[in-house]
Amino acid sequence: MEKDVFHEGELAVQRKLGREKEASRLKRMIAPVIFPGMVPFIELQTVIFVGSTDVSGQPWSSVLYGDLGFLKVLDRTELLINPEKIKSPKSDVFFRNIEVNPEIGFLFIQHESRTRFRVNGHVTKENGILKVQVVESYGNCPKYIQAGKLILDNAHNADSSLVSEGTVLGPAELDLISRSNTFYVSSRNKDGRMDTSHRGGNDGFVSITTDGTLMIPDYPGNNLFNTLGNIHQYPKTGLLFMDHETGTVLQLVGEAEILYGRDSEKELAISGDTGVFWEFRTTNWIHTEGHYRGAWELYTYSPFNPVVE
Template sequence: MNEASVFHDGERTIQALAGETTIADRNIAMLSDTVIGGARPFIARQFMAVLASTDAAGAVWASVIFGKPGFLHTDDRHAIAIDLPHKERDLADPLWENMAAIADVGMLFIELGSRRRYRVNGTVRRLDGCGAEVAIREAYPNCPKYIQRRHLRQLGEPRLPVQAAHGTVLRGGAANIVARADTIFLASRHERTGADASHRGGQPGFVKLVDDTTLRIPDYRGNSLFNTLGNIEADGRAGIAILDFENGQVLQLTGSATVLWNQDDPHGETGGTRRYWEFKVASWILRDLPHALQWEYLDASPFNPVAA
């Protein structure tokens, strides 16, 4: 692959505005259309994955799925299998209907305890009662920055169906989950390259509630590829998933996002980039997780900016 064919106009625009085009051209060498050898066992031992998908109306969603290690695997390095039978799926999550409607998906395999992550973007080529299979278009590792370490101590059996609430404004329990968050997962999409799933982390409270439909998130220094912000620049539709680690819930938000440049940052919230992005909520789903999970918090990322 060459960088001219990989980066779309949105990514190129953001790279140029950030002054990081040269770095992006160098870092794109890690991109592949197959899973690298060392990532195959990494994927197979995961119990959690983040997926980005798009519903029939065009709204973008971030989802978090769980299963016993081995439910995610790649046998030929060209596709990812998700072995999650129909009876174990949380159908309150829009993911499964979305994959049937629009085949593009983004996948993030993230091991919070080791701060390792691996991204795969592709196309659903099988979706049936046994699970799904995603043909890989892009695969690459991510740096370990901004991940708060947590260790999963117990993964219970599925308890379905789950309770779910819906809304359009963030108040009460939904607002509290946002205010406490130190980890969020972000879904975005581009017409040519499809859906993408990514991670953002920081000190608790790094996601600010501007009002009851608007979030403001600092954008720290990363790998300079700007896949997510590039998608936002080109499209604007986005989704966010926030795990409530203590209470066993997940908040899924869908809406639109905008990148903000050269913002006042007197307290150093952005780590020097002076760059934020704002997310406007169109609707949300607050669900109990289908599995009883017990997490042990270990420590915060040493790279998190600490506001003065």
């Protein structure tokens, strides 16, 4: 019998929302190797997003950037990362996390072309090089990606950035979240398999309740429900927001909960008619001011973005 590429959490959400057939038709897109056409795309990326898990089992989302060539694909089953070519802060939790848990999930995204590709696998260190054995890889549709380009100044000394941490979101953190039109989310299933994805919408699409809980609409997508399936099984989740004007990166960790059947006229409008949201309650955050220095040019918002009220 063919092994299902979906775990029980993903299957549960697909059943709950009546999308089993749609998801099943797409299962062949998930493969244990990188598709040949995506190899040059991956190797041209100088900014990537990656999820990792700390010693407590909490997923974190990180952004790594560096010189062209810091990332190589070896025979479609293995990725090589050269830490010496990475320019992002070496203090990032990613580097600590992979010392205790080898499971990681990559998101490669090019905003100019609205192209994104995910690779999940296991990382090991060999002679100073990070080697990632591919477990699964697959592409995503271009929906909700804002078209634009980020040009980084890699002469910037990211290790001199100003880092602050906390457990309760403060004014600066709330402001960044409330202005954002994009964030990145890392999650895992109960067996530890990591995944990193993208969420986008119009400015302010993530709303914040009076107690600091983030309310995130789940828009229509590919019906695989990788992120929601992970949350169903394992609520601990990591988010990452970026402020291109200041080079600030905000990493949040906490617990998420899926909300179904939110079918008021307003809720249907802001969720793109799905009536599905997820709440995120922050337990810890890391605010890194000067994480990067770059110039962001926004071309156009995604035409698929639902309204924000």
